[in-house]
Amino acid sequence: MLVKMMITSVIMILVFSTSAKAQDVDYRAQSLYLYKFARYIYWPENKLAGEFKIGVYGNSEILEELKLMASLKKGPDGMDITIVEISEEDDLSQFNIIYIPSSKSRQIREIAEKIGDAPVLIVAEREGLASKGATISFLVTDSMVLKFEINMVKMEEQSLEISEELLKLGYEI
Template sequence: MRKALYLGLCLLVFSIASGQTFYQTHTLYVYSFAKFVQWPEENRVGDFEIAVLGDSPILPELDKLAQKKKIGDRTIRIVRLTSVKEFKKSHILFLPAAQSGALSDFVQKIGDQSTLIVTEQAGLGTKGSDINFLVKDGKLVFELNQNSLSKHKLKAANELTRLAIII
């Protein structure tokens, strides 16, 4: 099982290297996060919800993903948010760089709920984000904040932590 998970992540890295667009790559990573992060039992039923604040180029890519893939046997549902107030509960919250200023409001609103907060701006990995995308040497990489994950009662598989920059 572990070898299969690791192989899946390696294939993800190779697909990224094969010329995927920037947000197609983000989407593949978000899908992998959904598969390689363990949520508490009460969060493992119903649709798998991914919320995005604002109008981001990742939205059409996530919509395509939701039409083709599932998380286990669960349907993926994409929720577009226009404000922090609209947020109720999601498995993953994606906060685009243009919306980075809302991170502290989301961190406060989410508290210890089991929501994986994913951002894409330097410095946010230490300010409440669970996973933060960065571009290093022209490659998309991600930081993983294990303290924040623990606060949200989430656990990353070893295969995921091996690929991350741990902060």
């Protein structure tokens, strides 16, 4: 019996070691943060007309999560939330939030230059980008908790304000 079970477990190792996924990023958690950004960061009055637009730069799994979120929740002042996959031709200043997936991290400076001082919150998935053009970048702590770094100088330049409660969850750089 021992030999049989041993063989079974070895076979299972071979089968599962190639098929299973490792430690998937939880985009629902990031989506939750984006929702909280929408609620606890304050945009100038002129950016809060019509729909609250969240753009995702390129294709990312977060798109599906954000669309689910938008179907359930409202933005500031009861605004509808719209999720858009941004293309190269889009005018970036129309968005309230732009999300930069890890795969597009190299374009962060170019995107930041395009946006300039416009009140568009640039949220980067990759750690460390808040010092390279993003307003906020996510980071994962040693204990695998999702946090964010925030560039307060850029926030001010973009005429954005963050609530003190939300700021406590992040780290200023």
